Amino acid sequence: MNNRLKVLRAERDWTQGQLAGHLGVSRQAVNAIETGKYDPSLPLAFKIGRLFGLSLEEIFFPDQPERGAALRDPI
Amino acid sequence: MPTPASTPARLAGRLPVAVCLTLLAGAWIAHLFLRATYHPGHPLRLLVSVVLIACVALLGWVQTRAVGSQDEFARTVHAAALAIAFPTSVVTALALGYARAEGVLTHTDPHDLPALMVAIWAASLALAWRRYR
Numbered sequence: 378m379n380n381r382l383k384v385l386r387a388e389r390d391w392t393q394g395q396l397a398g399h400l401g402v403s404r405q406a407v408n409a410i411e412t413g414k415y416d417p418s419l420p421l422a423f424k425i426g427r428l429f430g431l432s433l434e435e436i437f438f439p440d441q442p443e444r445g446a447a448l449r450d451p452i
Numbered sequence: 453m454p455t456p457a458s459t460p461a462r463l464a465g466r467l468p469v470a471v472c473l474t475l476l477a478g479a480w481i482a483h484l485f486l487r488a489t490y491h492p493g494h495p496l497r498l499l500v501s502v503v504l505i506a507c508v509a510l511l512g513w514v515q516t517r518a519v520g521s522q523d524e525f526a527r528t529v530h531a532a533a534l535a536i537a538f539p540t541s542v543v544t545a546l547a548l549g550y551a552r553a554e555g556v557l558t559h560t561d562p563h564d565l566p567a568l569m570v571a572i573w574a575a576s577l578a579l580a581w582r583r584y585r
Contacts, residue, residue, distance in 0.1 A: 401523070402523040402524070402525060403522075403523050403526060405525065405526075405584070405585075406523055406524070406526070408585075409525055409584050410525075414584050415525055415528065415584060417524070417525075418524050421524060
């Protein structure tokens with residue numbers, strides 16, 4: 378799963394440590410989420426969404442198109 | 453603006469685990485020395501054996517508390533470390549057991565296996581952290 382966390386953080390001129398403080402997690406956790414090595418739990422993802430005032434879909438998105446998307450949206 | 457735990461605070465949180473690991477290493481080395489020096493049943497050997505067992509139990513308790521107080525990411529890393537450490541320990545124990553049964557590595561002592569498992573777990577933890585870095 379990919380995300381826009383790094384961009385959103387940069388827009389607010391926050392360090393990873395400051396964002397971690399807002400979320401109540403470690404700086405390593407923020408770094409792992411930003412680099413896509415760790416997918417946050419739903420509670421943490423919602424916390425991130427609330428912090429930035431965005432929905433989950435506006436922050437997190439899958440790496441590849443969803444399976445079956447082509448069937449649901451035929452050209 | 454809230455900030456995450458400072459470096460001294462994080463180090464203080466790891467201090468009990470570090471102390472336990474140091475105690476365990478010291479007790480293990482003392483146990484190895486006494487085992488080679490004194491006959492079985494010697495009071496000193498018995499005392500160090502009890503200290504060694506107590507150190508392992510203390511490490512388990514302290515580590516469980518430490519993991520419980522960490523965030524979800526750290527707990528995931530610890531779970532990944534256990535996923536590496538458990539099969540590695542099983543394979544190591546099997547290999548040592550069969551090697552001894554076949555007359556190889558007969559100088560090894562099964563009593564050292566738990567300490568070896570602690571070392572495997574520590575190495576697995578380092579590997580898991582490296583993976584997520």
